[in-house]
Amino acid sequence: MKPFDYFSPTDAADAVRGVAGNPGAVFLGGGTNLVDHLKLGVVGPDLVVGLAGLLPAGIEELGDGTLRIGAGVSNSGLAADPRVRERFPVLSQALLSGASGQLRNMATVGGNPLQRTRCVYFQDVTTPCNKREPGSGCSATGGWTRYHAVLGASEHCIAVHPSDMAVAMAALDARVRTLGPVGERTIPFVELHRLPGDAPERDTVLEHGELITAIELPALPLARRSAYRKVRDRASYAFALVSVAAAIDVEDGVIVDARVAFGGVAHAPWRAYRAEEALRGAPASDRSYRAAAEAELADARPAEGLDGGNAFKIPLLCRTLTATLRDLAGEDPR
Numbered sequence: 133m134k135p136f137d138y139f140s141p142t143d144a145a146d147a148v149r150g151v152a153g154n155p156g157a158v159f160l161g162g163g164t165n166l167v168d169h170l171k172l173g174v175v176g177p178d179l180v181v182g183l184a185g186l187l188p189a190g191i192e193e194l195g196d197g198t199l200r201i202g203a204g205v206s207n208s209g210l211a212a213d214p215r216v217r218e219r220f221p222v223l224s225q226a227l228l229s230g231a232s233g234q235l236r237n238m239a240t241v242g243g244n245p246l247q248r249t250r251c252v253y254f255q256d257v258t259t260p261c262n263k264r265e266p267g268s269g270c271s272a273t274g275g276w277t278r279y280h281a282v283l284g285a286s287e288h289c290i291a292v293h294p295s296d297m298a299v300a301m302a303a304l305d306a307r308v309r310t311l312g313p314v315g316e317r318t319i320p321f322v323e324l325h326r327l328p329g330d331a332p333e334r335d336t337v338l339e340h341g342e343l344i345t346a347i348e349l350p351a352l353p354l355a356r357r358s359a360y361r362k363v364r365d366r367a368s369y370a371f372a373l374v375s376v377a378a379a380i381d382v383e384d385g386v387i388v389d390a391r392v393a394f395g396g397v398a399h400a401p402w403r404a405y406r407a408e409e410a411l412r413g414a415p416a417s418d419r420s421y422r423a424a425a426e427a428e429l430a431d432a433r434p435a436e437g438l439d440g441g442n443a444f445k446i447p448l449l450c451r452t453l454t455a456t457l458r459d460l461a462g463e464d465p466r
C-alpha cells in the first residue's frame with residue numbers, strides 16, 4: 133500500500149478545506165470501500181481525511197414531513213429506523229439486501245452512494261481501465277460482461293454503479309445536501325451520478341472536496357407501498373445482476389402514480405421515467421407492467437463478452453419489474 137498522511141479535522145468545514153486544498157486527498161467514511169481500494173492500489177492518495185464523528189449521525193423530521201438523514205448515519209441504523217421502515221420500505225429493503233451485517237454497521241449514508249464500481253478490471257490494477265487510468269482502454273469491452281451495463285454505457289466504459297441504497301433513493305426523489313469549498317448546495321439524487329460518456333473516471337457531479345452532509349427524503353405517501361427486489365448470483369453477500377425499486381398507488385384497479393428505478397444496469401441508478409409514464413393511468417395488470425418495462429428498455433444495448441455477454445439482463449429486468457409491481461398492487465397495506 134502506498135503510504136499516506138492521515139488528518140483528523142475538527143469539523144465538516146475543516147474536512148472540506150483539508151480535501152479541497154490537496155488534489156491527492158480523499159475523505160474516509162466507514163472505510164468499507166476505500167480501505168479495500170487503498171490495499172489493492174486502485175487509489176493512492178497522499179492524504180486521507182477522516183470523517184468519524186464529524187457528520188450528523190441522526191435522522192431529523194422536518195416540518196413538511198421530509199426526513200433529513202445525516203451522512204454519518206450507518207446503513208444499519210437507516211434500515212432499522214421505524215419511520216423509514218413504515219414510510220419507505222423500499223429503502224429499508226434495499227439497504228438490507230446489501231453487503232453483510234458487519235459491513236452495514238460500518239458503512240455510512242454519505243459513503244454508500246459514492247462507492248466505486250465492482251467491475252473486476254477496475255479493481256485489478258494489472259489491466260487497462262479508463263475509469264482507474266483515463267485513456268488506458270476498457271478491458272471489460274469484449275471481456276467479462278455479465279455484471280455490466282445495458283443502458284447508458286459508452287465506448288469508454290460499460291461499468292455499473294453498485295449501490296442498492298442509491299437505487300431506492302433515486303426512485304424516492306431524494307436530495308443530496310453537500311458542503312463544498314464554495315458553500316452548501318442541494319442536488320437531486322437522480323443528478324448525483326453521471327453516465328460515463330468520455331470521462332468515466334468521474335462517477336458523480338461532486339467537485340473535489342465536496343462533502344455529502346445529508347440526504348433528504350421528501351414525504352411521499354405512495355412510498356408506503358414500495359419494495360426493492362434484487363436478483364443476484366447467490367442469495368446474500370452479492371451485488372445485483374439487476375434490481376428494481378418501485379412504489380405504486382393503485383385505485384380501483386388503475387395505477388394512479390408510480391416511482392421506478394433500476395439497479396445493476398447502468399453507470400448510475402437508473403430512474404425509469406418512461407416506465408412510470410407508461411404505468412400512470414394503466415390497469416394494474418401484468419400486461420401494463422411488461423409494457424412499462426419494454427418502454428424503458430427500448431434503448432437497452434447488451435454487451436457481448438467472453439462469458440456469453442449480458443443480453444439476459446433485458447428479459448430478466450422485465451420479469452423482475454413485473455413481479456415487483458404485481459406484488460405491490462396486491463392487497464393495499466394502508
Ligand SMILES: Cc1cc2nc3c(=O)[nH]c(=O)nc-3n(C[C@H](O)[C@H](O)[C@H](O)COP(=O)(O)OP(=O)(O)OC[C@H]3O[C@@H](n4cnc5c(N)ncnc54)[C@H](O)[C@@H]3O)c2cc1C
Nearest residue numbers: 161162163164165166230231240242243244246295296344
Ligand atoms: C464484501 C462487500 C460486499 C458488499 N456488498 C454490497 C451490496 O450488495 N450492495 C451495496 O450497495 N453495497 C455493498 N457493499 C459496499 C458497501 O455498501 C460500501 O462499501 C459502503 O456503503 C461504503 O460506505 P463507507 O462509509 O464505508 O464509504 P467509504 O469506503 O469510507 O468511502 C467510499 C467513497 O466515498 C467517499 N466518501 C465517504 N464519505 C463521504 C462523504 N460524506 N462525502 C463525500 N465523500 C465521501 C470516500 O472518499 C470514498 O471515495 C459491499 C462491500 C463489501 C466490502
Ligand code: SF4
Nearest residue numbers: 251261270289290291
Ligand atoms: S467497464 Fe469501466 S470500470 Fe470496467 S474496465 Fe471498462 S473502463 Fe474500467
